[in-house]
Amino acid sequence: MATAVATETDKIANLRAAVAGLDQISENEKSGFISLVSRYLSGEAQQIEWSKIKTPTDEVVVPYETLAPPPEDVEATKKLLNKLAVLKLNGGLGTTMGCTGPKSVIEVRNGFTFLDLIVIQIESLNKKYGCSVPLLLMNSFNTHDDTLKIVEKYSNSSIEIHTFNQSQYPRIVVEDFMPLPCKGNAGKDGWYPPGHGDVFPSLMNSGKLDTLLSQGKEYIFVANSDNLGAIVDLKILNHLINNQNEYCMEVTPKTLADVKGGTLISYEGRVQLLEIAQVPDEHVNEFKSIEKFKIFNTNNLWVNLKAIKRLVEADALKMEIIPNPKEVDGVKVLQLETAAGAAIRFFDNAIGVNVPRSRFLPVKATSDLLLVQSDLYTLVDGFVVRNKARANPANPSIELGPEFKKVGNFLNRFKSIPSIVDLDSLKVSGDVWFGAGIVLKGNVTVTAGPGEKLEIPDGAVLENKTIKSSADI
Template identity: 55%
Template sequence: MTSPVHKSGYITYGKSEYVENIEDSGDTLAAINKSLKKITSQVPDDKQFKTEMDDFYSQVSRYIKEKVKSKELDWEKVKSPKPEYVIPYNQINPAKKDEVSSLLNKLAVIKLNGGLGTTMGCVGPKSAIEVRNGLTFLDLTVQQIEHLNSTYNANVPLILMNSFNTDEDTQKILKKYYNHDINIYTFNQSRWPRINADSLLPIASSAKPTAGAWYPPGHGDIYSSLYNSGLLQKLLDLGKEYVFVSNIDNLGATVDTKILSHVFDSQTDFVLEVTDKTKADIKGGTIIDYDGSIRLLEIAQVPKLYVDDFKRVKKFKIFNTNNIWIRLDAIKSLVEQKKLDLDLIVNRKTTDSGERVIQLETAIGAAMKHFEKAHGVNVPRSRFLPVKSTSDLFIVTSDLYILKDGVLTMNPLRTFGNVPIVKLGDHFKKVKDFQARFKSPPQILELDHLSVTGDVYFGAHVTLTGTVIIVANHGAHIDIPRGAVLNDKVVSGDLRIMDH
């Protein structure tokens, strides 16, 4: 790879005007308008930032109006999806071998890379966390696409949607791939100011990304940010027709040539991958038929009276994996026509200083209802393998999965196809602590359930089978000795063993 080249609002690694549209609608909106003008005046030459502030104003204006005229979802209109809304994966025809290369050359892969690793005790982008054999999320993603391109003699570019929180560190990390045979582009999602929960005025007084005052407004921002950066047009100029979008921490979200072929054969605009819901997924969004049209329903949109109904696995059998295939020219058309009014997610937070603030966010899947040709594909559970916690990390670092060419596949020696339930306590919450408490990853091929609470350490070559519960009460300490085999065991008390 060559050095990075800056192009408009995006950056590429590889071989190869703000207009005010503000209407005063009351004292609050006028005050917000005045505040935003003051902020944007500090960077008069940054047109992209001004465009972001224009978009933010539109959304906060919408939020204020919707608060006044709030209309709750009519639960009577919520129906199970029609058969044509969700197509089973096993009913899709495999890709023809002689067509795969040409189809791949019309595809780009976007990974959502705006999140930090703070929830797992890490500093910097979550994509930089080591997840397997010293390799990070980003390393594995690059390996996947490099292997895909070399196998099919294709040129699928990798695109990272960063946030202002992750961009600087990501740019430094990407230098390690300069000599790799892969084209990598980056662009930033928008940066919006948090607003005071009472006055609704931005708490930011400066255009600088001050900690706590600004936030990335959710992955639904991808449509406008991709367009505003100029990268969407760049991809179209390169002959790309579709993008495959997924979270960078979902290690199961690889390019599936079978789905790729289906996307082109059906000439669809938007395909959302869903998978069968389990009791662990009761909060996940689901595809529904709402008043005769397809849409994605999130739990935040469900009236409180019907939340338990929404969570029932029997009624809503599938949930959103956030793996999405989207036609690029359809995105361009909808953005230019300003038809992507995504459902607002109101995220209430409290700053370190105690100020109550609101973040207005949107989700990428909510755009489903705006695309003329949209449907879901019910994919195998293996395509949903996110690492949101060290409990998830425990699973992907174990012998349950085999790593090859950046792809994790379940070990064929696993008797059952399901993934065990693992719940590690607060002592394991941070990656550093998690790593220190295991001499080596335990063998869990026959594990069904693991629950660990308290100050517990595992020796090397431990085998866990069936249901294992380990509880070290407050002040107690438990060492699981080297080579131990725990089968349907409950371990509690205080156990200290010198590991030789």
């Protein structure tokens, strides 16, 4: 056993010496990285005892409809909003959708990008109530330079915009546990941003946390920049301030599409996030069932700023480590990450709020883009509002083939986005092209055979159809 301990100590000592020589990152980043690796090597991964898991009560995961209405008085609302800052996680690139640069600059609707909509939303809030809610963007080293250029276009806006970078950590070579940049790979491939759990120390290390506290801000609303449903909610903010909750996670009812999403549990008297990676193999099916675990984490989080400062200063945020293996130029590397939602168990009086599904509208793929660009939604003051003509509370299920994966290809293949208010499901595969003014209803499947090009003509109405050739239209 002694040798195992020695090698672990040696690994850390060697790593520490190697990291000390990396001048691309700050002392805070170096110590944060060493701390994360030390925790990982000590194997402190917490095993969940399945029998101790309890379903949270309505006091712990509060139903949204039971929240008290916010004050109606404009002055009281202004006072409430002046305690708030909004932070969007802006570290992701749009590579999966075939874009270069930050994902937040993909055009979502009417020529507006995610970032445009976020700015318009906060501007209209500040204008309506005469308050000053600032916007913070947490970038990664991948998105930082581009975002600074993009943010310039809002320089005449009435809203205070702050940008800061999350940490930059070196990827670890699996073979000898040394940092990849020390092996001569000094480019961007040698580094990684360590997940959005890093939001808390980075907020503090950047000086932004103290700035917000000095402005009298008390809460920060954190959300993914690609979640169009993550808008400021006065009912939730009002509830947190009145009940002095240090942390709130918005959860929403699971559908079969969300079975892998993390869920909230009560565990040894505290509320905790349970992720699929923590679930013992023999319980995975139970975790995925929507009978026992009915809710999942939307990653819309509301956190008390003083509590963040207290916990970061005490180095108390030991979130579960997510090992993410990768390969760079044939070299097996490891990046260790954490998730912001996992911090819930360290905050006092933490709760979940079970929110309507409308607050979770992420755009992860072009199939999601089809939803938000269609007549299923309209745009009002930067807010994406669902069409009341849609009777079904669930959105249609949409599966587009690889030909549609990149945004450019997706846009080329639709002359205009079809009407889908009455659509239940759409499956498209092969070389398919859509004309203008098409209406889709019920369950529609369109399949072009190998080597064939299938064009759906302008104005076609397809209801409960399977189409394999133009004759089927």
